Amino acid sequence: MNKTYQKKHELWLSITFASFAISDEEIKSRLYDFAQIAFRHMKWLGSDILAAGDDYNYDRDNHLYKRSTVFEIIKALQEEIQNIQASYPQTPLAERIKTDDIYLLEYLSQVLKNSANNKEITAFNMKREWLDKNLAQDQIDALTLFLFDESYKEYELILVYAYMQARTSNIQQFNVYQDLIDESHFHLKSFGNMMAIMGILALPRELHEMTYIVKDLEQFIVDGIAEEEAAKIMCKELSDAIKDEELSKFFDFINYQESYHIELMKKLL
Amino acid sequence: MYEDVIIPEGVSPEALKHIMEPQNYGKLENPNCIGVALDEKTKEYVIFYTILDGELIKDVSFATNGCQDTVVIGSMFSEMIKGNDLNYANGAIAKMHEKLGTMTAQQQVCAEIVFTAFIASLKNFENLQNGQEEELHILKMKESCEAENMPKEGESNE
Numbered sequence: 148m149n150k151t152y153q154k155k156h157e158l159w160l161s162i163t164f165a166s167f168a169i170s171d172e173e174i175k176s177r178l179y180d181f182a183q184i185a186f187r188h189m190k191w192l193g194s195d196i197l198a199a200g201d202d203y204n205y206d207r208d209n210h211l212y213k214r215s216t217v218f219e220i221i222k223a224l225q226e227e228i229q230n231i232q233a234s235y236p237q238t239p240l241a242e243r244i245k246t247d248d249i250y251l252l253e254y255l256s257q258v259l260k261n262s263a264n265n266k267e268i269t270a271f272n273m274k275r276e277w278l279d280k281n282l283a284q285d286q287i288d289a290l291t292l293f294l295f296d297e298s299y300k301e302y303e304l305i306l307v308y309a310y311m312q313a314r315t316s317n318i319q320q321f322n323v324y325q326d327l328i329d330e331s332h333f334h335l336k337s338f339g340n341m342m343a344i345m346g347i348l349a350l351p352r353e354l355h356e357m358t359y360i361v362k363d364l365e366q367f368i369v370d371g372i373a374e375e376e377a378a379k380i381m382c383k384e385l386s387d388a389i390k391d392e393e394l395s396k397f398f399d400f401i402n403y404q405e406s407y408h409i410e411l412m413k414k415l416l
Numbered sequence: 417m418y419e420d421v422i423i424p425e426g427v428s429p430e431a432l433k434h435i436m437e438p439q440n441y442g443k444l445e446n447p448n449c450i451g452v453a454l455d456e457k458t459k460e461y462v463i464f465y466t467i468l469d470g471e472l473i474k475d476v477s478f479a480t481n482g483c484q485d486t487v488v489i490g491s492m493f494s495e496m497i498k499g500n501d502l503n504y505a506n507g508a509i510a511k512m513h514e515k516l517g518t519m520t521a522q523q524q525v526c527a528e529i530v531f532t533a534f535i536a537s538l539k540n541f542e543n544l545q546n547g548q549e550e551e552l553h554i555l556k557m558k559e560s561c562e563a564e565n566m567p568k569e570g571e572s573n574e
Contacts, residue, residue: 355479
């Protein structure tokens with residue numbers, strides 16, 4: 148299987164979760180933009196691999212930069228980006244990817260030049276608290292389990308829909324998959340940042356091919372709609388359980404988004 | 417020893433450890449048997465990779481698209497049986513069944529799908545030893561965690 152694709156997949160996750168881990172809003176936002184670019188790299192690399200008659204999978208090495216300072220995370224990212232350079236092929240796409248990576252490396256160097264950026268990382272401290280919210284332990288527990296379940300689910304949906312999008316020639320299906328991918332990116336970002344606030348940031352576990360190689364699209368969609376319904380119920384239960392107006396409204400908002408996902412998925416039938 | 421095993425409930429530090437970094441998770445290089453347990457209703461599955469050396473379980477790993485309870489139990493169970501023999505694994509399953517009596521019906525189904533996947537891998541090994549060509553062995557679950565009469569957390573299972 149294609150190792151460049153795997154490394155890009157890992158790099159996308161590394162940049163994404165570095166963004167979640169760092170609390171400085173400007174660095175967080177810039178890194179998230181770069182993560183989205185890395186995801187597009189992954190998508191384009193996948194297209195080229197398929198066009199060449201080869202294939203890729205979602206195997207990856209599990210690792211997360213559980214570092215204690217911003218600079219430690221940034222330096223680890225720099226190293227990973229430098230290490231991937233030699234594996235890019237000699238193609239116009241690879242040239243584009245390399246220039247993006249060089250610009251990201253330049254940005255990371257700039258961050259390192261300002262010692263004021265080197266703040267403590269609290270995303271992995273396991274404190275499970277939300278400082279400006281008065282949540283009881285049972286609410287914290289419910290929120291914890293929800294975030295682990297749903298961050299995995301959003302990661303899974305992003306990759307499953309991307310896998311199917313790369314293999315369809317139907318324009319409507321392509322567009323629906325894109326919408327669903329975009330929506331799941333937003334949900335993953337929201338949940339990842341919440342996990343970091345609570346000190347429980349962790350990578351979603353790896354996807355097995357039984358999850359993303361879909362043999363029966365119609366059955367997959369029917370099952371997917373049932374899963375969205377289940378996610379809606381979880382959101383509603385969490386919204387009811389959390390005695391904080393801001394968080395409760397957020398989960399209602401996610402709940403309504405899941406409703407529209409079901410409508411999008413129906414278009415695939 | 418498995419006699420001392422404590423099934424983590426809710427969001428205990430032990431459960432969190434397994435949720436955040438599940439042990440023995442993912443594919444195993446060169447397994448000599450593979451088993452799958454499948455819940456046809458929810459499409460939830462657990463796949464178990466096993467390397468057997470006679471009676472010794474040299475290595476195991478698992479993967480699932482299931483919920484956190486499945487991940488926690490898969491992580492714990494795989495840690496328990498890895499490096500032990502089949503007799504120990506059977507004892508561990510029986511012991512964990514006893515402990516599961518205190519858990520919700522849904523959690524019991526999650527545990528059952530993990531054990532069934534391991535048993536399916538042993539069946540795959542047996543079939544291969546008997547000369548059958550079988551990439552992996554699939555066992556379908558009798559109980560689904562979406563069964564209509566499944567009690568919810570906090571409700572009695574009896």
